[in-house]
Amino acid sequence: MTMQLSAKNLVCRRGGRTVFSGLSFTVGQGEGLLLEGPNGTGKTSLLRILAGFGALETGSLELDGADDELTIGQRAHYLGHQNALKLALSVEENLSFWADFMGQPATANTIEERLDAFNLGHLMSYSAGLLSAGQKRRLALSRLELVSRPIWLLDEPSVGLDAASCKLLAAAMMRHMEAGGLLIASTHLDLGLTFTKKLNMGDVAERAP
Amino acid sequence: MQAYANPTRFNALALTILPWCVGSTVLLFLVGLYYSLVVAPQDYQQGETVRIMFIHVPAAWMAMATYTVMALASAVAIIWRHPLADVAAKTAAPIGACFTFLALVTGSLWGKPMWGTWWVWDARLTSVFVLFLLYLGYIAIWQAIEEPAKAARLAAIVALVGFVNIPIIKYSVDWWNSLHQPASVFRMDGPAIHSSILIPLLIMALAYTMLFLTLHLIAMRTEIMRRRIHNMEQAEVQG
Amino acid sequence: MSFTAPHIGFVLASYGLSALVLVGLTLAIVWQARSTMTRLKDLEGRAAKRRKPAKQVKPQ
Amino acid sequence: MSMFWSLIRRDIVLTLRQGGGAGMALGFFITVLVLLPLGIGPDLKFLQRLAPGALWITLLLSVLLSTDRIFAPDYEDGSLELMTMGPMPLELVALAKSVAHWLGTGLPLAILAPGLGVLLNLDALLFGPILLAMVLGSLALSLLACLGAAITVGLRRGGMIISLLILPLYVPVLIFGVSATNAITGVPELFGPSMLILTAISLASLVLAPIAAAAAIRAHMA
Numbered sequence: 167m168t169m170q171l172s173a174k175n176l177v178c179r180r181g182g183r184t185v186f187s188g189l190s191f192t193v194g195q196g197e198g199l200l201l202e203g204p205n206g207t208g209k210t211s212l213l214r215i216l217a218g219f220g221a222l223e224t225g226s227l228e229l230d231g232a233d234d235e236l237t238i239g240q241r242a243h244y245l246g247h248q249n250a251l252k253l254a255l256s257v258e259e260n261l262s263f264w265a266d267f268m269g270q271p272a273t274a275n276t277i278e279e280r281l282d283a284f285n286l287g288h289l290m291s292y293s294a295g296l297l298s299a300g301q302k303r304r305l306a307l308s309r310l311e312l313v314s315r316p317i318w319l320l321d322e323p324s325v326g327l328d329a330a331s332c333k334l335l336a337a338a339m340m341r342h343m344e345a346g347g348l349l350i351a352s353t354h355l356d357l358g359l360t361f362t363k364k365l366n367m368g369d370v371a372e373r374a375p
Numbered sequence: 376m377q378a379y380a381n382p383t384r385f386n387a388l389a390l391t392i393l394p395w396c397v398g399s400t401v402l403l404f405l406v407g408l409y410y411s412l413v414v415a416p417q418d419y420q421q422g423e424t425v426r427i428m429f430i431h432v433p434a435a436w437m438a439m440a441t442y443t444v445m446a447l448a449s450a451v452a453i454i455w456r457h458p459l460a461d462v463a464a465k466t467a468a469p470i471g472a473c474f475t476f477l478a479l480v481t482g483s484l485w486g487k488p489m490w491g492t493w494w495v496w497d498a499r500l501t502s503v504f505v506l507f508l509l510y511l512g513y514i515a516i517w518q519a520i521e522e523p524a525k526a527a528r529l530a531a532i533v534a535l536v537g538f539v540n541i542p543i544i545k546y547s548v549d550w551w552n553s554l555h556q557p558a559s560v561f562r563m564d565g566p567a568i569h570s571s572i573l574i575p576l577l578i579m580a581l582a583y584t585m586l587f588l589t590l591h592l593i594a595m596r597t598e599i600m601r602r603r604i605h606n607m608e609q610a611e612v613q614g
Numbered sequence: 615m616s617f618t619a620p621h622i623g624f625v626l627a628s629y630g631l632s633a634l635v636l637v638g639l640t641l642a643i644v645w646q647a648r649s650t651m652t653r654l655k656d657l658e659g660r661a662a663k664r665r666k667p668a669k670q671v672k673p674q
Numbered sequence: 675m676s677m678f679w680s681l682i683r684r685d686i687v688l689t690l691r692q693g694g695g696a697g698m699a700l701g702f703f704i705t706v707l708v709l710l711p712l713g714i715g716p717d718l719k720f721l722q723r724l725a726p727g728a729l730w731i732t733l734l735l736s737v738l739l740s741t742d743r744i745f746a747p748d749y750e751d752g753s754l755e756l757m758t759m760g761p762m763p764l765e766l767v768a769l770a771k772s773v774a775h776w777l778g779t780g781l782p783l784a785i786l787a788p789g790l791g792v793l794l795n796l797d798a799l800l801f802g803p804i805l806l807a808m809v810l811g812s813l814a815l816s817l818l819a820c821l822g823a824a825i826t827v828g829l830r831r832g833g834m835i836i837s838l839l840i841l842p843l844y845v846p847v848l849i850f851g852v853s854a855t856n857a858i859t860g861v862p863e864l865f866g867p868s869m870l871i872l873t874a875i876s877l878a879s880l881v882l883a884p885i886a887a888a889a890a891i892r893a894h895m896a
Contacts, residue, residue, distance in 0.1 A: 183610060217759060218758065218759060218895075219755065219895045219896065220896045221896065239758070239759045240759060240760070240761055242759065244755070244759060246752060246755070248751055248752025248755070249751065249752065250751055250752040250755070250756045251751060252688060252747075252751070252753070254688055255687070255688070255691075259684075259687075263680060263684045266676060266677060266680035267677050267680050267762070268677075268760055269677055269760070269761045269762075271676065412615050413615060417615075417616075417619065422620060422621065423615060423619040423620075423621065423625050424621050424625055426615065426629075427624065427625055427629075430628060430632045431628070434632070453889075470639065470643075473635055473636070473639045476635065477632050477635055477636075480628070480631055481628040481632060484624045484627055484628040485624070485628065487621075487624060488624055505842045508838065508841065508842045509842050511838055512835065512839040512842070515834075515835045515838055515839075516826075516835065516839070519826070519829045519830065519831060519832070519835055520829060524896070525893055525896065528889075528893035528896075529825055529890055529893050532825060532889055532890050532893065536821065536843070536886050537842070539882070540842070540843050540846075543846050543875070544842065544843075544845050544846060547845060547846035547849045547850060547871075548845065548849070550849070551849045551853070554853065586636065586640075590639065590640060590643050593643050593644060593647050594643050594646075594647075597643070597646050597647045600647075600650045600651060600654045601650050604654055607657050607658075607661065611661075
């Protein structure tokens with residue numbers, strides 16, 4: 167049974183200002199939706215609302231084909247601008263905590279495999295505080311595949327990554343979609359990835375009253 | 376513009392009953408003060424200082440009543456997300472804090488001739504003091520958060536948590552008080568309430584209530600206007 | 615009420631202070647209402663002025 | 675339930691590694707105990723009468739001191755957001771945080787209090803009662819502290835407001851904690867009821883505080 171996320175004329179207002187309105191889209195399994203448009207047109211707000219932070223003014227958001235009654239947020243990975251890493255813990259401890267916390271405990275070598283996907287495998291036992299910004303970003307990205315969740319909500323995931331790391335990220339996103347996952351991402355860089363659908367938040371906002 | 380529909384209706388309603396409130400408040404205070412200061416007899420024990428009761432007890436009652444109003448409004452704000460509910464709770468707090476402050480000060484002024492010290496850790500006075508801290512905490516939360524919607528929800532939680540704790544604090548303070556002072560020699564409201572004392576007390580209590588209602592209505596109208604201004608300014612800035 | 619009774623000062627002090635605080639509170643609330651009203655009128659005035667002029671061509 | 679324990683384990687490890695919580699609270703506790711006689715005078719008889727109350731008040735303040743570090747680090751690095759997306763309800767996250775704060779700060783102080791009470795010439799008879807009362811009472815202190823932390827997470831002057839919000843709620847714990855502590859030398863038959871009420875307060879907080887804290891965190895997330 168295929169899982170599909172469908173949204174019909176979503177409206178988001180924040181403090182008296184219409185962030186976006188009349189937004190509709192559907193994302194099926196194995197599909198990727200790219201959110202485009204200038205800053206301030208609500209890309210981050212949309213991703214955060216999908217993750218469960220903040221409420222819609224009006225509009226409906228359904229996830230059909232899902233059996234139990236988990237919220238969209240509990241089924242999704244949300245990657246914002248923060249990495250949710252504890253610098254006092256080691257790279258491995260950070261990941262093993264999140265695996266345990268999200269209810270999918272991982273063994274040491276599964277963690278190492280996920281780290282290898284972003285070539286951080288050799289840094290397992292090092293404290294996260296020693297990592298560079300790019301390495302910390304890759305550590306956060308490796309969490310996406312460590313804890314398997316059907317929906318990925320990525321807000322400019324490639325920020326702070328060099329070209330090589332962007333390829334690793336694109337590969338991970340490709341693997342996710344091929345495995346039947348749903349992907350919604352906002353990004354300015356061309357990740358060398360073909361998104362099945364695109365949604366330009368810019369002209370949506372233009373049409374809004 | 377749904378959010379402003381019922382506040383505008385509220386504004387209209389408030390305007391119609393406001394003159395009546397002001398009128399009855401003034402009338403009640405005139406009658407109340409006359410009874411309290413002139414008609415009520417001296418107390419055989421306390422002499423003239425018993426008259427302080429006519430402004431101390433109503434203030435303490437209003438301190439409690441206002442916090443209850445805030446707690447009820449907060450419950451409505453959380454359960455039904457009614458925009459007017461948190462306006463009501465937010466504007467009631469400063470008025471309630473003033474009543475609590477008055478209850479403490481008049482209590483102390485009343486106690487000085489009786490116990491010879493400005494402050495006695497009497498059970499009731501202590502509970503009112505803790506209530507005063509709860510008020511300050513509630514007002515502080517509103518000021519600490521910029522975004523009105525978030526501030527409203529957190530203030531509502533603080534009001535409800537405080538409200539749930541008031542009976543526990545009251546019980547523990549009374550118990551603590553009885554532990555250290557077997558029976559406080561002097562009971563705040565006297566052995567038996569004689570009608571000559573009861574009438575001024577009730578009139579003054581009603582006067583305080585009407586004063587609260589009047590001030591609360593005015594303050595709520597101001598808060599509604601302030602929110603409209605906030606949104607208009609934001610819309611103007613972000614264009 | 616006899617003004618020569620003992621401790622009469624305390625009665626006058628408590629009534630005086632109560633009056634002071636309550637009147638002060640009332641004045642503060644009324645003053646706030648007034649100043650917010652004028653601010654709102656001024657804002658609504660400016661908003662109305664902005665909508666009144668003829669529609670310019672939409673800047674590209 | 676391993677999710678619940680994973681959060682507690684992580685918090686304990688973090689507290690030990692950064693030496694923040696436990697060490698700071700203990701340092702503060704000892705400092706206050708030294709300051710008291712300096713302020714009040716070395717008269718042992720008087721200090722002894724004062725000891726239970728002083729120890730409890732110092733415990734309260736020590737727990738309060740480390741309160742704003744309960745949620746703030748997670749809020750700042752984005753972990754708190756991720757925790758709201760976990761399978762575990764937010765109420766249990768708040769409970770785990772409270773238990774971790776209790777194990778890291780409240781409990782160690784409660785265990786050390788009798789020993790440190792010697793500084794105030796605490797009556798030897800009271801060592802047992804104060805240990806038991808503080809162990810029970812400190813749980814309620816941590817739960818309420820966690821509630822205060824949740825309400826003020828991310829606020830500019832959060833630390834200041836926490837004490838104003840939470841100290842009034844500490845009043846019942848203080849009253850019954852102190853009475854349970856010195857009941858033996860005072861009114862012995864009060865020991866039972868005070869201890870029971872203290873436990874009741876802790877159990878009530880165990881249920882109610884996390885619910886309010888979760889609601890506060892959700893309000894912050896919106």
